[in-house]
Amino acid sequence: MFDGYDSCSEDTSSSSSSEDSEEEVAPLPSSLPIIKNNGQVYTYPDGKSGMATCEMCGMVGVRDAFYSKTKRFCSVSCSRSYSSNSKKASILARLQGKPPTKKAKVLQKQPLVAKLAAYAQYQATLQNQAKTKAAAVPVEGFSWGNYINSNSFTAAPVTCFKHAPMGTCWGDISEGVRVEVPNTDCSLPTKVFWIAGIVKLAGYNALLRYEGFENDSSLDFWCNVCGSDIHPVGWCATSGKPLVPPRTIQHKYTNWKAFLVKRLTGAKTLPPDFSQKVSESMQYPFKTSMRVEVVDKTHLCRTRVAVVESVIGGRLRLVYEESEDKTDDFWCHMYSPLIHHIGWSRSIGHRFKRSDITKKQDGHFDAPPHLFMKVKDVDAAGEWFKEGMKLEAIDPLNLSAICVATIRKVLADGYLMIGIDGSEAADGSDWFCYHATSPSIFPVGFCEINMIELTPPRGYAKLPFKWFDYLRETDSIAAPVKLFNKEVPNHGFHVGMKLEAVDLMEPRLVCVATVTRIIHRLLRIHFDGWEDEYDQWVDCESPDLYPVGWCQLTGYQLQPPAPQSSRDSQSSSSKQKKKAKSQQYKGHKKMSSLQLKDELLDGEEYSFLQGASDQESNGSASYYIKQEP
Numbered sequence: 001m002f003d004g005y006d007s008c009s010e011d012t013s014s015s016s017s018s019e020d021s022e023e024e025v026a027p028l029p030s031s032l033p034i035i036k037n038n039g040q041v042y043t044y045p046d047g048k049s050g051m052a053t054c055e056m057c058g059m060v061g062v063r064d065a066f067y068s069k070t071k072r073f074c075s076v077s078c079s080r081s082y083s084s085n086s087k088k089a090s091i092l093a094r095l096q097g098k099p100p101t102k103k104a105k106v107l108q109k110q111p112l113v114a115k116l117a118a119y120a121q122y123q124a125t126l127q128n129q130a131k132t133k134a135a136a137v138p139v140e141g142f143s144w145g146n147y148i149n150s151n152s153f154t155a156a157p158v159t160c161f162k163h164a165p166m167g168t169c170w171g172d173i174s175e176g177v178r179v180e181v182p183n184t185d186c187s188l189p190t191k192v193f194w195i196a197g198i199v200k201l202a203g204y205n206a207l208l209r210y211e212g213f214e215n216d217s218s219l220d221f222w223c224n225v226c227g228s229d230i231h232p233v234g235w236c237a238t239s240g241k242p243l244v245p246p247r248t249i250q251h252k253y254t255n256w257k258a259f260l261v262k263r264l265t266g267a268k269t270l271p272p273d274f275s276q277k278v279s280e281s282m283q284y285p286f287k288t289s290m291r292v293e294v295v296d297k298t299h300l301c302r303t304r305v306a307v308v309e310s311v312i313g314g315r316l317r318l319v320y321e322e323s324e325d326k327t328d329d330f331w332c333h334m335y336s337p338l339i340h341h342i343g344w345s346r347s348i349g350h351r352f353k354r355s356d357i358t359k360k361q362d363g364h365f366d367a368p369p370h371l372f373m374k375v376k377d378v379d380a381a382g383e384w385f386k387e388g389m390k391l392e393a394i395d396p397l398n399l400s401a402i403c404v405a406t407i408r409k410v411l412a413d414g415y416l417m418i419g420i421d422g423s424e425a426a427d428g429s430d431w432f433c434y435h436a437t438s439p440s441i442f443p444v445g446f447c448e449i450n451m452i453e454l455t456p457p458r459g460y461a462k463l464p465f466k467w468f469d470y471l472r473e474t475d476s477i478a479a480p481v482k483l484f485n486k487e488v489p490n491h492g493f494h495v496g497m498k499l500e501a502v503d504l505m506e507p508r509l510v511c512v513a514t515v516t517r518i519i520h521r522l523l524r525i526h527f528d529g530w531e532d533e534y535d536q537w538v539d540c541e542s543p544d545l546y547p548v549g550w551c552q553l554t555g556y557q558l559q560p561p562a563p564q565s566s567r568d569s570q571s572s573s574s575k576q577k578k579k580a581k582s583q584q585y586k587g588h589k590k591m592s593s594l595q596l597k598d599e600l601l602d603g604e605e606y607s608f609l610q611g612a613s614d615q616e617s618n619g620s621a622s623y624y625i626k627q628e629p
Helices: 018-023 076-096 102-109 112-136 144-151 235-239 256-264 274-281 344-348 467-473 550-554 564-571 574-581 593-602
Strands: 035-037 040-042 051-053 060-062 178-182 193-202 205-210 221-224 290-296 299-312 315-320 329-333 390-395 398-410 415-420 432-435 498-502 510-519 522-527 536-539 606-610 624-627
Touching (some): 144 193, 144 205, 144 221, 193 256, 290 315, 290 329, 299 329, 390 415, 390 467
Parallel strands (some): 398 536
Antiparallel strands (some): 051 060, 290 299, 299 315, 315 329, 415 432, 510 522, 522 536, 606 624
């Protein structure tokens, strides 16, 4: 099965080619540290290098990873089984009054039952791998690895997503980090491992290359770093798993132990508790049957009671409590500003739809208040927002647009009810609740100084829109600039980065997306394969943005980019439905940047004391605007 592996033995005479001789690594003292990780030193056991065959199950592997002083067994269980079988065979021989035959000794060392068991395990492993691969392949066979490789894309690092698993403890995992992974270039009947290095990172996904392949990328493969098959260097030694070099390069070196010592000394690997941290970061406090208050998707101005039906990767499928068939649902992240504890609406004076259900259903219970995302405390005692003040806000029914808006009601604890000018319902049913610190509301002039198209009120005839004229015509005042949140975190996003993002107009969908603009902390998210008009403005700390590989890690379904062949047909069908459903109003067509620049430089109505255009500096920005006398 493994012809030629004996040539890797340290005892074999040097008869390899000159090329092999040049690549051979000189033997180093045993117990030499191979890799350091958080102060821990991993070493390979003493003993002969090269390959060995387990005398119990017949498995072939690297001798250094075998057990016992003589390296005769691949695992402790094989060693104990062999010992037990030997005792039984000796007792049986004595009872029969004759020594065991040569055939009996061979069967004793490598029993058929053990071989059949190993083969059965091998078949089970193949089936499990097939199931895992099938489950990991997203819709239409989309592969992030192929998508990134074929287009030379970059992905936003995991550290950009503090709400995602490992987002706050990713550490310095980067290119060059070494790990132990299954060796797929092998014909052994059992699962074996080899060491690989990270060639490229894309979110959770890493492009790996087996040690010994140097610049040969023929067997490079993508793997989710947080997956169950990736381990720190040293894991095989402590877990009794064999390290076996890939078949393609098995003859490349005569001393694999020395090769690994040289390659791994001083290299980085994953923390020893990495898998534990991954597991802990994927424990979510929200449980099924918990009751919450959530925005009513049919009347944005009010909330309703909903019950947590399922939790996937921190995303909640909420079923409105009155839905008998459980089809009236709403998806959001557990840190979404759209969900609150029971009693929140009453405490701040927000509209609330009372349920016809007079008592809690069996098994349902209120989610504890401490589970919900906390908002910053505000001081409303002094100068504060007032009803009628004008501002700019992201339209919750058309997230690609920033619109002229008005404060319709001031609630308690810093919450505001906002209406979009020109498209409000007579009963205020489309007012939307934003907190005063929300990154989705902006002072008057924000769009103009940042070269963003501002959507004027529907039906407003005096174009181009000018705030000075509009404030005078409506006898209104602009909300004071100092009341808005101007903090800009060091988010780490850059234009062109790939990620997975929720389509907030259809929040059950998580799609392949790209960052196309950055305005301080505001990101313009484009859904790959769709037209720009369906882009969405999202805050850099939004819990609806995820690293590449998040769907695969959590088991959530990823929506791939729309193929070119189907874009035209889908644009005129499904997207028209989407547009109708979301009641989108796009406003007037975008002015050219030259026109907008002329307006900015006109100085007729405004003098902008400080502004900013697209930037990736993440620096703090202030937006000041004053009316000329």
